[in-house]
Amino acid sequence: MALKVTVVGVGMVGEQIVSILRERDFPMEWPPRICATRARSETLAGEGFKVEETGEEAFDGAEVVFFAGKEGGKGASVQWGEKAVKAGAICVDNGGDFRMDPTVPLVVPEVNLDAVTPDKSFIASPNCSTIQMVLVLNAIHQVTRIRRVVVSTYQSVSGWGVQAEQELLNQIPHALKSLDDIPFDPMVFASPIAFNLFPHIDKFTEDGYTKEEMKMVWETQKIMGDDTIKISPTTVRVAVMVGHGESINIETERKLTAAEAREILSNAPGVVVIDEPNTNSPRPDPLERTYPVPLDVRKPEYRDMVLVGRIREDPTIGNGLNLWCVADNLRKGAALNVVQIAEGLIERGRLNP
Ligand SMILES: NC(=O)c1ccc[n+]([C@@H]2O[C@H](COP(=O)([O-])OP(=O)(O)OC[C@H]3O[C@@H](n4cnc5c(N)ncnc54)[C@H](OP(=O)(O)O)[C@@H]3O)[C@@H](O)[C@H]2O)c1
Known part of the structure; x- marks a missing residue:
């Protein structure tokens, strides 16, 4: 079975996530569900997508959610991260809101994928630099x-x-x-x-x-x-x-x-x-x-x-x-790192396509 993926954010990083999922043949249902602040059609990495306004239903059935929205109180992962976890998804966040939260693993997969223990479903990706x-x-x-x-x-x-x-x-x-x-x-x-x-x-x-x-x-x-x-x-x-x-x-x-x-x-x-x-x-x-x-x-x-x-x-x-x-x-500094985290979790049996 292919994984159900939601991508929140269609800016520079969100577009790269979509492109990298395609390039690396990530084992998922295509297309991913794509969300941003408002609904419209968007061309991402040369392909047309229907973009939804982000709401709770964006996470129904999602197994992996990549957050590439803006940061802060009105930002994507602050608004929607907990709801996505409650809906049963493993979330990987590009933003900085939770990186230093001691309960959230901050991961570069080549270095510390072990930080994602079985009780962790919300994972932060570090700053690009x-x-x-x-x-x-x-x-x-x-x-x-x-x-x-x-x-x-x-x-x-x-x-x-x-x-x-x-x-x-x-x-x-x-x-x-x-x-x-x-x-x-x-x-x-x-x-x-x-x-x-x-x-x-x-x-x-x-x-x-x-x-x-x-x-x-x-x-x-x-x-x-x-x-x-x-x-x-x-x-x-x-x-x-x-x-x-x-x-x-x-x-x-x-x-x-x-x-x-x-x-x-x-x-x-x-x-x-x-x-x-x-x-x-x-x-x-x-x-x-x-x-x-x-x-x-x-x-x-x-x-x-x-x-x-x-x-x-x-x-x-x-x-x-x-x-x-x-x-x-945009790639190793953001989009590629989050996709590699998800790939690492597939290898370890935490995600089962
Ligand atoms: N750029 C980098 O090199 C880099 C590197 C590492 C990490 N990051 C982090 O990655 C994230 C995305 O960066 P970016 O450069 O791609 O930003 P960006 O180009 O400004 O795009 C932000 C996207 O997030 C959407 N968004 C914002 N607030 C939202 C909300 N509350 N709910 C749903 N969607 C929301 C926006 O929707 P609309 O299109 O509807 O406005 C837009 O599509 C940021 O947290 C950033 O700090 C970026």
Whole structure:
């Protein structure tokens, strides 16, 4: 029997969920039930769907519900999560409302699918910037404990949602003529984003950090089950459409050479290392190396992976490494992770198609 699936939210992440369910031949009845704030017809991933206004009946008979709505009191999983669980579904939520709830497992399946014990039916998926970092950190942490991480992110506009992508597209024609007085909607970003970047993602906290930065700290510690790992983050929005980059400095308990780190990461699930002499470079630099960039996540072989490069030893501390990683924030950072969680639960017999 194929699983009955409901997807709540048809924005950037909801569309990717639909596309990934199709691509991966998820064992389900097609089409999934699709819900949003209001009923209409929508084309998602090239296919036409009837979208329903979300109501209790959206969860009748559903075995899996993927939430990809907005966050907060009026958001999808706050409004409907409990009702979906009561209706008997296993729910996987992309939003941030329940990630730090101690009763809710926060899961990156390559790292901690075990957190989904038989009594858990509501599962949270981490923030996009956390997911890609955790895949890298966990591989190293299995070999030698990580003491401290300093991370700076370079996050694409699609991480904010569909309105932010439109905001960048709308600003580009103006910015091509003049970089002065670029029109912008301050409810989306606090500054123009075209040809720009700014160290401001999500709301500020009283100590001067932003919520996005604190998500990287708390979520990483929760997923890795170690709240002694120190994490010092700065999150930056950049004028890229899709694909987040992260520069990560890692201090480990035992020294790892760059070659050892390359070997560990080459064998890590979900990770691809792109870090070798660039023999194809037209530039006269015999030491030039390859490295991943956000446009790489458009390539079919890379779109579901966390790409890692620039792996170097940090000579300024005893046991330090520097590296760079890139992933598709809409796929591994959101939609793919939730589908992989459901696939993991099928493998473990918790969901029975
Ligand atoms: N974008 C990313 O890279 C990323 C990464 C990780 C996690 N997330 C999380 O994933 C979720 C979706 O993000 P997104 O970027 O896809 O957002 P988005 O493009 O703004 O789309 C949000 C969708 O949710 C629907 N929605 C909002 N409130 C709802 C409610 N109360 N009930 C039912 N549907 C509701 C909206 O319906 P209408 O279309 O009818 O307005 C819309 O279809 C958010 O929680 C976000 O934080 C996003």
